[in-house]
């Protein structure tokens with residue numbers, strides 16, 4: 364993969380919180396237009412990996428390049444949807460206000476321009492929520508809140524979209540609409556998504572990255588149908604997946 368096709372390149376990355384090693388010798392290549400699903404056991408290091416990609420944490424060793432430059436330089440090109448559970452839905456603001464927060468430049472200027480507003484409305488249109496712009500964020504459904512947070516990430520105008528467990532707390536119908544939305548966005552954006560729902564991976568993502576101190580990537584085509592059945596049976600609990608993340612259970616691409 365060369366600089367023209369690379370979106371995110373990680374080499375020899377290690378990171379510890381205090382003395383506890385969380386990620387060790389990670390190598391990962393994510394190309395432009397990729398869609399990659401990040402799975403792994405609780406505490407395996409998925410969110411830590413995302414924070415490193417966003418430049419919110421610095422590696423102890425190794426390098427991370429976003430479009431060939433440092434995460435700090437290219438952070439504006441990444442739209443980030445945080446873990447749903449960490450967002451307080453009771454905060455008294457409108458749907459449009461939430462999306463406007465994605466216009467980082469406006470936040471730094473301390474006031475938003477008409478262009479910021481237009482971008483935020485366009486992002487709401489893309490996620491099918493334009494009619495709800497004036498509604499209090501607290502009054503819309505869980506699935507609509509999720510799409511609002513995606514609109515906020517889109518309003519930033521990035522080329523990479525990173526989502527941390529976005530489907531927790533949304534029903535199946537919303538999940539299907541959500542997948543359609545991701546498919547459309549993937550035509551022009553690189554998408555990374557953390558999930559515990561492995562079934563999700565086979566229906567949309569091109570590749571699946573297992574994070575458990577190290578990172579091992581599989582094409583999702585190898586995980587579909589019978590193979591998924593053999594690997595997980597009817598049980599998609601991450602504890603089974605953790606077992607498969609052992610060195611014997613994986614091949615590096």
Ligand SMILES: Nc1ncnc2c1ncn2[C@@H]1O[C@H](COP(=O)(O)OP(=O)(O)OP(=O)(O)O)[C@@H](O)[C@H]1O
Nearest residue numbers: 380381385403404405406407408409410411412574
């Ligand atoms: N700020 C911090 N200080 C110290 N340890 C931390 C900190 N943040 C996370 N950890 C620890 O680092 C490890 C990896 O956490 P991380 O949130 O990256 O895991 P995860 O794979 O995203 O887990 P989950 O599936 O539960 O969300 C965990 O053991 C966690 O307790």
